[in-house]
Amino acid sequence: MRKKICRGLKIVNYLSIISFCAGMTLVVTGCKSGKNMVANNITSVVEKNMDKGYSFKIKNAEFFIGEDPTANIDKLEAEADSFTVPSCAKQGEDKIYTYSGFTLTVHEDSEAGSLKLASILLTDDSVQTKEGLYIGQTRKEAEKLYGKRKKKENEYIYKKGRMELSIIFEDEKIVSIEYRG
Incomplete structure (x- = not known):
């Protein structure tokens, strides 16, 4: 039983x-x-x-890689030069917005109809990262703000969330800062 x-x-x-x-x-x-x-x-x-990663803040606009930047672009008072090109990396088009001190690359997915911020390139010392880093500073200043990294030739890459922050050096001085997905 x-x-x-x-x-x-x-x-x-x-x-x-x-x-x-x-x-x-x-x-x-x-x-x-x-x-x-x-x-x-x-x-x-x-x-x-997911952690959004490092943000780029200018005036009252804050940008995150991978998010729709439309509302923040509208907040910027400055006019941007812009143009559209076929995307090299993904399906759809990229719209490039060039402002004084920085450039935004926005990807438009033609299938989904969505906009996502693909990269932010700081182009001169008139703008800085949210943490205070700008072009022209030294490697030591970058290390103080973001920590020491194993040197990949002349570049440090800081990964956070769904993005990375690339800092390129020439003769121990920062020559490029880019946020990218």
């Missing part, structure tokens, strides 16, 4: 596991309408909770 009860419980457990797996399969494969709805929702949740 005891063996029959144990065998019955095992069957119930197996059926519960199979039912649970079948239900999860339906949820994950999208029994609701919408192509890749679950995958898109998971991606959205992960992106919202």
